[in-house]
Amino acid sequence: MPTVNDTVWAAQNTTPAAVEAAIRGLLIERHNENDGYVPARVLNLICVVERQWRGEVANRLRRVGRYHPSRTIVCAVSDGRRTIDAVVSIAADATPTDGQHVLTHETVILDVGPGHLEHLDTIVDPLVIADLTTLVWAPHGHWRAVEALEGLSQCVLLDSVEDPDVAGALRRAQGLLARRYVVDLAWLRSTPWRERVAALFDQPARRVELGEITSLRIRNVAESGAAALLLCGWLVSRLGWPHGALSRDGHGRAKGTMGEVAVTLESVPQDVPGLAGITIGFRDGGALSLDRGAGGLTATRRDRAGAEQHWRLLGASRGEGGILGEGIRQSLLRDPTYREALDAAAEMLT
Amino acid sequence: MTLAQTPANPLAAGLERLPVAPTNLVIFGATGDLARRKLLPAIYNLAHEGALPGQFNLIGVARGELSDEAYRELAAESIRAFSRTPPDENVLTGLLAELRYVKGAFDAQPTYEALAAALAALDEAAGEPMSRAFYLSTAPEFFGVIVGALGAAGLATDKRADVRVIIEKPFGTSLQEARELNAEVLSVFDESQIFRIDHYLGKETVQNMLAFRFANGMFEPLWNRNYIAHVQITAAEDIGIGGRAGYYDHAGALRDLVENHMMQLLTLLCMEPPVTFAANDVRDEKVKVLHAIRTPRADELAQISVRAQYGPGVSGGEEVVGYRQEPGVPADSHTETYAALRLNVDNWRWAGVPFYLRTGKRLARKVTEIAVTLRPVPHLAFEQDGSLGVRPNQLVMTIQPNEGVSLSLGAKIPGARMRIRPVNMEFLYGTAFLSQSPEAYERLILDAMRGEATLFTRNDEVEAQWRICDPIVSAWSAAAGRLPQYAAGTQGPVEADALLLDGHQWRAV
Numbered sequence: 124m125p126t127v128n129d130t131v132w133a134a135q136n137t138t139p140a141a142v143e144a145a146i147r148g149l150l151i152e153r154h155n156e157n158d159g160y161v162p163a164r165v166l167n168l169i170c171v172v173e174r175q176w177r178g179e180v181a182n183r184l185r186r187v188g189r190y191h192p193s194r195t196i197v198c199a200v201s202d203g204r205r206t207i208d209a210v211v212s213i214a215a216d217a218t219p220t221d222g223q224h225v226l227t228h229e230t231v232i233l234d235v236g237p238g239h240l241e242h243l244d245t246i247v248d249p250l251v252i253a254d255l256t257t258l259v260w261a262p263h264g265h266w267r268a269v270e271a272l273e274g275l276s277q278c279v280l281l282d283s284v285e286d287p288d289v290a291g292a293l294r295r296a297q298g299l300l301a302r303r304y305v306v307d308l309a310w311l312r313s314t315p316w317r318e319r320v321a322a323l324f325d326q327p328a329r330r331v332e333l334g335e336i337t338s339l340r341i342r343n344v345a346e347s348g349a350a351a352l353l354l355c356g357w358l359v360s361r362l363g364w365p366h367g368a369l370s371r372d373g374h375g376r377a378k379g380t381m382g383e384v385a386v387t388l389e390s391v392p393q394d395v396p397g398l399a400g401i402t403i404g405f406r407d408g409g410a411l412s413l414d415r416g417a418g419g420l421t422a423t424r425r426d427r428a429g430a431e432q433h434w435r436l437l438g439a440s441r442g443e444g445g446i447l448g449e450g451i452r453q454s455l456l457r458d459p460t461y462r463e464a465l466d467a468a469a470e471m472l473t
Numbered sequence: 474m475t476l477a478q479t480p481a482n483p484l485a486a487g488l489e490r491l492p493v494a495p496t497n498l499v500i501f502g503a504t505g506d507l508a509r510r511k512l513l514p515a516i517y518n519l520a521h522e523g524a525l526p527g528q529f530n531l532i533g534v535a536r537g538e539l540s541d542e543a544y545r546e547l548a549a550e551s552i553r554a555f556s557r558t559p560p561d562e563n564v565l566t567g568l569l570a571e572l573r574y575v576k577g578a579f580d581a582q583p584t585y586e587a588l589a590a591a592l593a594a595l596d597e598a599a600g601e602p603m604s605r606a607f608y609l610s611t612a613p614e615f616f617g618v619i620v621g622a623l624g625a626a627g628l629a630t631d632k633r634a635d636v637r638v639i640i641e642k643p644f645g646t647s648l649q650e651a652r653e654l655n656a657e658v659l660s661v662f663d664e665s666q667i668f669r670i671d672h673y674l675g676k677e678t679v680q681n682m683l684a685f686r687f688a689n690g691m692f693e694p695l696w697n698r699n700y701i702a703h704v705q706i707t708a709a710e711d712i713g714i715g716g717r718a719g720y721y722d723h724a725g726a727l728r729d730l731v732e733n734h735m736m737q738l739l740t741l742l743c744m745e746p747p748v749t750f751a752a753n754d755v756r757d758e759k760v761k762v763l764h765a766i767r768t769p770r771a772d773e774l775a776q777i778s779v780r781a782q783y784g785p786g787v788s789g790g791e792e793v794v795g796y797r798q799e800p801g802v803p804a805d806s807h808t809e810t811y812a813a814l815r816l817n818v819d820n821w822r823w824a825g826v827p828f829y830l831r832t833g834k835r836l837a838r839k840v841t842e843i844a845v846t847l848r849p850v851p852h853l854a855f856e857q858d859g860s861l862g863v864r865p866n867q868l869v870m871t872i873q874p875n876e877g878v879s880l881s882l883g884a885k886i887p888g889a890r891m892r893i894r895p896v897n898m899e900f901l902y903g904t905a906f907l908s909q910s911p912e913a914y915e916r917l918i919l920d921a922m923r924g925e926a927t928l929f930t931r932n933d934e935v936e937a938q939w940r941i942c943d944p945i946v947s948a949w950s951a952a953a954g955r956l957p958q959y960a961a962g963t964q965g966p967v968e969a970d971a972l973l974l975d976g977h978q979w980r981a982v
Binding site: 161162163164165166189190191193222223224226315317318319320321322323324325326328330333358361362363417418419422424432434435436437438439440451452455456458459460461 | 480482483484485486487488489490492493494495520521522523525526527528529558561562563564565566567568570599600601838874875901903904905906907908909
């Protein structure tokens with residue numbers, strides 16, 4: 124028997140139609156209570172998780188701060204389950220006062236079984252807010268569910284660094300990208316690096332140095348190989364360098380404007396996951412390096428005589444919560460350079 | 474191939490944050506209220522987001538006797554107190570590590586010699602000449618002085634790097650002053666180097682007016698005299714003048730808000746679609762709107778303008794004093810705290826449509842909005858009894874505090890009878906976007922460092938704004954007698970109703 128109060132509704136052995144009616148009822152109830160409550164209407168997030176780990180995923184989502192989806196539908200999968208249980212809640216950060224509006228977000232938690240995944244779209248469809256972008260995230264690898272939701276979603280969130288099979292992760296991203304937009308957190312981890320590398324060559328006097336590059340060395344912690352590959356793929360694709368595959372120890376070659384470019388991906392120890400540094404070498408023996416540091420990146424320019432100049436590129440660490448939040452935000456944007464970078468990265472592993 | 478012919482940076486494609494050239498930013502008035510409350514926090518937030526140029530240095534210039542270290546402490550305190558993002562100590566330390574302070578009077582040559590030395594040292598450390606941006610965050614009387622001194626010191630141009638000057642408002646307090654200041658500034662800097670700030674243009678909701686008008690096919694066919702009955706632009710505040718008596722009693726409501734912010738809102742609302750969104754294309758169209766507004770004649774001022782002062786009243790449930798009782802305000806002050814105008818934009822699109830502008834302190838509520846009221850339908854087949862009835866559609870763009878757009882529509886009241894009442898269709902910024910809007914100053918400082926001038930006011934724009942407001946300012950300054958009063962916490966003076974034509978009504982504040 125459903126129980127209804129002002130923010131939460133729960134039912135066992137229920138149906139999508141009943142859940143949808145409950146959401147509508149709760150929204151009206153909230154509005155009647157105080158018309159300063161305004162439902163956020165930006166994005167649906169469908170999250171398919173192992174039931175036993177759903178708390179961990181909920182914690183990750185709590186840390187995304189202002190990048191919270193408007194409606195989150197968590198499909199918690201547990202072996203042996205054949206019926207659907209549901210909990211619906213509407214949360215607000217504050218109580219509206221003085222004519223101010225306070226945003227509300229809806230969360231629907233559905234307990235489902237593996238047998239539900241093949242046709243998960245038929246369960247979730249009535250629950251998503253129509254006409255909003257719908258993002259699918261399956262952090263525990265329920266790819267069958269991601270497939271089932273293909274017609275319902277416009278974007279898939281994934282994190283290629285979480286898959287120990289880097290080549291497989293990149294191939295999967297390519298496959299998904301053929302049908303939907305993909306936001307790969309591994310790609311977003313490289314954003315500050317890409318911005319800074321682009322800035323280093325933005326002045327016309329420096330831009331001509333892009334044609335003088337003879338070596339590229341990217342450093343990363345071992346588990347973040349996908350992020351390093353995507354950064355490398357971005358650079359070679361943006362510069363239009365034909366390139367070969369990397370050897371098992373991370374060495375390869377590309378053809379730059381003036382000749383061969385030695386490419387190296389190198390695992391290094393670091394306290395935090397992700398990229399550690401990048402060094403771009405030039406024909407005259409000079410080099411530009413970026414290295415992770417506290418409060419941003421450290422840039423080093425070494426001229427051909429070996430003289431070094433250092434400066435700091437400021438920027439606060441986003442943390443893992445910030446990266447996930449950025450992933451949610453990016454699902455509403457389109458990065459035209461990701462596909463080429465991904466293809467180039469995948470080619471380097473073939 | 475010359476440097477100018479260098480192809481576009483292929484690495485910048487697809488990036489949300491475009492690169493900014495290495496820059497030395499110099500703030501004149503570095504210890505002032507604006508610098509502490511807005512500029513330093515904005516610069517910190519740009520650093521926090523990783524949006525500052527890779528090589529960036531900040532130099533503060535002011536008259537106070539401070540060491541570099543003492544200015545660092547002042548800056549850190551300001552950022553901790555006023556930043557919209559809780560500071561990351563590593564970023565804050567990094568930002569302030571190279572902060573320099575140059576002490577000196579703005580009209581003294583040694584100040585600029587010290588500044589030139591500091592800039593040269595920073596260029597040398599960078600290994601190349603860095604762009605320079607001079608931010609004039611001082612009292613307006615120093616704008617011309619500083620610009621002249623920068624020119625005399627040879628700091629206004631550099632063949633190897635971009636040099637820009639950012640000038641705060643007010644840009645003159647009359648047409649004459651604006652012209653003189655423009656002449657002074659343009660004798661030293663080229664117009665392409667000058668960035669006159671109107672921070673309203675840095676607000677996302679103001680910029681959204683352009684998106685609203687020119688990215689939606691449904692509104693543009695209605696956006697003219699055939700469908701629009703009148704427009705009201707309101708900038709109301711529920712607070713008094715606070716501690717700003719010294720500034721405000723000389724400025725008044727018209728100079729403080731109407732001549733700049735509200736005129737800018739009017740131009741964005743009325744302008745023709747620009748060919749591109751390049752700075753001069755947009756500003757050309759805005760200037761055309763201002764040119765279409767006739768200079769008010771002395772004999773019509775009483776019909777098209779109203780001013781008033783707030784008296785004692787109740788605001789937010791508490792008794793508050795009137796303007797003349799505010800600390801620092803002369804007991805016989807004639808400064809208006811409320812100004813309302815009725816203007817016409819005499820061009821093909823807008824002829825005959827009244828534009829009502831009003832602003833005031835100590836009104837009932839804080840709100841900045843543009844309300845566009847459409848003409849009523851020509852014939853009504855519905856009963857009007859027993860309901861609020863059919864009202865003309867109204868489109869309201871709220872700039873603050875509940876940023877968004879609302880469209881009022883007539884809808885049938887559920888029931889057996891065909892009765893109509895207005896309902897609202899609302900878009901609220903907060904509900905539809907995940908991102909937090911950056912502070913206006915963050916956007917504007919970054920744009921100025923990039924040389925992107927779309928959101929800054931051009932010289933002819935400033936003068937055109939003053940041409941419209943100057944006769945009113947002059948007449949009000951010259952007029953003796955007590956100003957109309959309105960009780961604090963209310964809708965404003967009843968005298969403002971006299972501006973309204975054809976049965977129009979002010980929207981409730």
